[in-house]
Amino acid sequence: xxxxxxxxxxxxxxxxxxxxxxxxxxxxxxxxxxxxxxxxxxxxxxxxxxxxxxxxxxxxxxxxxxxxxxxxxxxxxxxxxxxxxxxxxxxxxxxxxxxxxxxxxxxxxxxxxxxxxxxxxxxxxxxxxxxxxxxxxxxxxxxxxxxxxxxxxxxxxxxxxxxxxxxxxxxxxxxxxxxxxxxxxxxxxxxxxxxxxxxxxxxxxxxxxxxxxxxxxxxxxxxxxxxxxxxxxxxxxxxxxxxxxxxxxxxxxxxxxxxxxxxxxxxxxxxxxxxxxxxxxxxxxxxxxxxxxxxxxxxxxxxxxxxxxxxxxxxxxxxxxxxxxxxxxxxxxxxxxxxxxxxxxxxxxxxxxxxxxxxxxxxxxxxxxxxxxxxxxxxxxxxxxxxxxxxxxxxxxxxxxxxxxxxxxxxxxxxxxxxxxxxxxxxxxxxxxxxxxxxxxxxxxxxxxxxxxxxxxxxxxxxxxxxxxxxxxxxxx
Numbered sequence: 001x002x003x004x005x006x007x008x009x010x011x012x013x014x015x016x017x018x019x020x021x022x023x024x025x026x027x028x029x030x031x032x033x034x035x036x037x038x039x040x041x042x043x044x045x046x047x048x049x050x051x052x053x054x055x056x057x058x059x060x061x062x063x064x065x066x067x068x069x070x071x072x073x074x075x076x077x078x079x080x081x082x083x084x085x086x087x088x089x090x091x092x093x094x095x096x097x098x099x100x101x102x103x104x105x106x107x108x109x110x111x112x113x114x115x116x117x118x119x120x121x122x123x124x125x126x127x128x129x130x131x132x133x134x135x136x137x138x139x140x141x142x143x144x145x146x147x148x149x150x151x152x153x154x155x156x157x158x159x160x161x162x163x164x165x166x167x168x169x170x171x172x173x174x175x176x177x178x179x180x181x182x183x184x185x186x187x188x189x190x191x192x193x194x195x196x197x198x199x200x201x202x203x204x205x206x207x208x209x210x211x212x213x214x215x216x217x218x219x220x221x222x223x224x225x226x227x228x229x230x231x232x233x234x235x236x237x238x239x240x241x242x243x244x245x246x247x248x249x250x251x252x253x254x255x256x257x258x259x260x261x262x263x264x265x266x267x268x269x270x271x272x273x274x275x276x277x278x279x280x281x282x283x284x285x286x287x288x289x290x291x292x293x294x295x296x297x298x299x300x301x302x303x304x305x306x307x308x309x310x311x312x313x314x315x316x317x318x319x320x321x322x323x324x325x326x327x328x329x330x331x332x333x334x335x336x337x338x339x340x341x342x343x344x345x346x347x348x349x350x351x352x353x354x355x356x357x358x359x360x361x362x363x364x365x366x367x368x369x370x371x372x373x374x375x376x377x378x379x380x381x382x383x384x385x386x387x388x389x390x391x392x393x394x395x396x397x398x399x400x401x402x403x404x405x406x407x408x409x410x411x412x413x414x415x416x417x418x419x420x421x422x423x424x425x426x427x428x429x430x431x432x433x434x435x436x437x438x439x440x441x442x443x444x445x446x447x448x449x450x451x452x453x454x455x456x457x458x459x460x461x462x463x464x465x466x467x468x469x470x471x472x473x474x475x476x477x
Contacts, residue, residue, distance in 0.1 A: 035051075
């Protein structure tokens with residue numbers, strides 16, 4: 001996600017071991033989601049049946065499956081709201097509105113009912129017969145989603161339907177248990193494994209549907225997407241413009257009829273060359289109602305309809321960079337948010353460095369980040385624990401702290417690392433990181449190990465000093 005602090009300094013003052021994972025061919029052996037859904041535009045609801053053919057890729061016998069119900073976090077009285085108190089007025093221009101995700105039944109493949117519970121963090125836990133490692137089982141979930149009127153990942157506003165994180169999605173299994181974290185307001189609190197998706201959505205025929213797996217026609221979206229972490233959809237009265245770059249169909253969706261396909265082409269081409277090949281056949285860039293700058297999903301990104309021209313270009317470049325750093329190479333966005341956001345913010349700076357026609361210099365962006373970060377520390381930081389980057393996103397004091405620790409400090413970390421080891425080792429390391437951990441969930445140790453393949457430096461203590469807040473920043477080129 002691109003969180004916008006257009007004038008960073010002014011805003012502060014005003015506000016006061018290398019082991020890759022082998023996934024084989026694209027989509028081989030993965031969990032399969034099959035979703036049949038109907039969007040009722042008048043009532044702003046989605047009725048759906050979802051079949052999940054789950055493969056136990058853990059090392060444990062499982063007796064239950066756990067699913068995040070992110071859509072239920074928008075309900076009245078939710079234990080944790082997905083929108084911070086400071087963003088309420090921007091998110092709900094027409095006043096507070098609520099939505100929900102209600103599960104009506106869960107069965108096995110044969111139709112036998114399975115017992116289930118939904119906890120206060122909006123996690124659905126389903127009891128299953130003991131499932132051994134490498135074995136598969138199928139559960140079928142029927143649910144109804146009611147959309148809040150809100151400018152957010154999931155919601156309806158001004159004729160546009162944003163369906164991000166809209167269906168029950170499997171939690172990650174970590175440390176012998178399901179990670180049942182809530183939908184925190186800060187950051188992008190999602191941590192998903194790749195899976196295959198087969199999705200059919202019926203929607204009002206006078207609208208246009210963009211998705212992770214392609215575009216709908218005549219009121220029906222039928223899409224297949226393999227090896228993706230999420231499946232997102234946007235529906236609205238969009239005009240479209242499509243171009244092809246490096247064999248990828250890029251489509252710009254906008255109600256206003258403007259056109260930012262050139263930025264998207266330049267971004268895709270630049271990142272393909274520097275990091276590795278984009279693995280999907282389509283890329284949808286959708287200008288839609290969203291309170292922040294933008295939001296990333298595999299094969300589909302949001303760009304806020306509230307941005308000016310310059311910021312629209314930056315957000316397009318930023319969110320497309322997330323296709324490499326989040327969509328393909330995943331990470332735990334709850335506990336290591338800097339890993340994708342810091343790297344993506346720096347990739348955006350590299351985009352401008354490699355595309356001089358946009359008139360934005362790398363040196364200026366880094367200098368602005370350094371100045372802003374130092375001023376932020378002077379005004380707000382009382383001790384070094386407040387500059388730690390290894391926090392759960394729910395533990396940051398506010399969105400300002402989250403933004404400075406993940407985006408701003410994250411960018412500075414990667415630029416200083418590049419200065420330390422040199423351009424050749426830095427870009428070789430990123431290409432190795434991408435190639436080794438594509439379709440996996442990578443960690444800080446994986447990133448460090450990738451760079452250490454190309455330099456004699458032991459980088460663990462260096463990176464750790466940044467992450468744990470003990471590093472002293474210095475001037476950068």
